[in-house]
Amino acid sequence: MRLNPRWVDKLVRASLLFQAFFTVAILVAIVLIVFVRGIPHINAEFIFSYPEDMGRHGGIFPSIVGTVFLALLSIAFATPLGVGTAIFLTEYTKESTLTRVIRFGVESLAGIPSIIYGLFGFIFFVIKLKLGWSLISGTLTIMIMVLPTIIRTSEEAIKAVPRNLRMVSFSLGATKWETVTKVVLPSAASGILTGIMLSVGRAVSETAAVIFTMGSSLRLPTSLFDSGRTMAVHFYILAREGISMEKAYATALVLVVSILLINIAAYYTMNKMIAKYS
Amino acid sequence: MDVKVTIRRLKVSYGTKEVLKGIDLDIYRNKISGLMGPAASGKSSLISVINKMIVFEDGVNIEGSVSIDGYDIINGNIDEVELRKRIGTVFATPIPLPRSIYENVAFGPRLNQVNSRHELHAIVEESLKKAFLWDEVKDRLNESGLRLSGGQQQRLCLARTLALNPEIILLDEPCSGLDPISTAKIEEALAELKNIHTIILVSNNTKQIARATDFVAFFYLGELIEFGPTDRVFTRPTARRTEDYIQGKFG
DSSP, X not given: OOOOHHHHHHHHHHHHHHHHHHHHHHHHHHXXXXXXXXXXGOXXXXXXXXXXXXXXXXXXXXXXXXXXXXXXXXXXXXXXXXXXXXXXXXIIOOSOHHHHHHHXXXXXXXXXXXXXXXXXXXXXXXXXXXXXXXXXXXXXXHHHHHHHHHHHHHHHHHHXXXXXXXXXXXXXXXXHHHHIIIIIHHHHHHHHHHHHHHHHHXXXXXXXXXXXXXXXXXXXXXXTTSOOOOHHHHHHHHHHTTSOHHHHHHHHHXXXXXXXXXXXXXXXXXXXXXXXXX | OOEEEEEEEEEEEETTEEEXXXXXXXXXXXXXXXXXXXXXXXXXXHHXXXXXXXXXXXXXXXXXXXXXXXXXXXXXXXXXXXXHHHEEXXXXXXXXXXXXXXXXXXXXXXXXXXXXXXXXXXXXHHHHHHTTOHHHHTTOTTSBGGGSOHHHHHHXXXXXXXXXXXXXXXXXXXTTTOOXXXXXXXXXXXXXXXTTSEEEEEOSOHHHHHHHOSEEEEEETTEEEEEEEHHHHHHSOSSHHHHHHHTTSOO
């Protein structure tokens, strides 16, 4: 028996629609639960005041600061390193044993569970380098953790830039570096930015690796060598220790909203970039 | 007549495959020299030796000499980046950079540290005019170069090259994907440009070669079969192969 192709087409369409709907529905459900349970406990005081009694009362200001610094610093370190590695792999070397080894290393790093990064960071940065549980230990650990993502997405984005464009640039008397900075990177920017955004998301939401390296102090971190507690860690501890589910969900809400805001900002810059370089 | 480029015993091979088998050729200043021949005859390889884009290919071996104004760019000590600023290239497919029309043309001058708005604007306008594109784009210079039609894109690429005021302009089958009207505009532009620049036009369209060039070199499987003034080659070819090619018997 042969199915009527028109019916197959309709069926496929309906099923794809359902799948897309299902995916969005899950996202909406998660956000909704966080909103419904978090909103009653959110107010200016929650955002701008310090926690009291292990977080049972008060706000999460130090955690917001800790999260922002951890994410900003780790991405600020990881981006030049990761994009630089990607440029080296794609523009400055030919396929060789060296590039294969580097690529294999990067792939392997990407598959390691975050707690292993945490343990490494604990042993190396916290103990060996005597940096202690601190913002800097956390930053360096998260930097290593997100590097593979940034390298791989940047590499793919750079590879997707047509060879023709490089040839045009060279033919106009551009050096290699000028070609990379004026032609390749602008064209690859939106792809690279996607990798950076994924990394910001991971930095903001990481718990295991952060607890091991940055600690979970509730005090406001005022230097690189202070311990601190990110929002994700705060949520984890509040929920896990049964300290306060209300405060836990309120924290989760702030976390989710900040991730949404970061994404919106990123898409905005990305669109501006695309408008300029297309 | 004044010789701009002197090519002597030029051999080019990729690995064991020889694509140019000892070429001797003079390119005259302020003339349009055509390179014609069937596919794989070595025309494009010759072009990429002159602009040294050939260094981006793997396993290339070059022998012989290519001299520009008497200076050997194969064996002499030459800065390829500086050389390419003196030699403009227009590729077979139009390749606008993904940026505005204005910024496409300003790309080369900006590399040369021309940053004054006034100066840049003058260069962009002049180059677009020389490429016969100004009237069509003057009101939308900030639009993306990718939005132009194929023929306009190719003239944009020509303008981008002209913005560097190159001594030599290499065009590698620039009209292969263009309609007759766009082709005519490019040929019209070239006829004007040869007063200032030395032009080498690769084409496998014999009619275009006959229309647009002053001299023509016929290549076949890496050998230069015949070279001479276009009128003479097209009316009284000396080699049998040239005659067959012109008459469309092969190629």
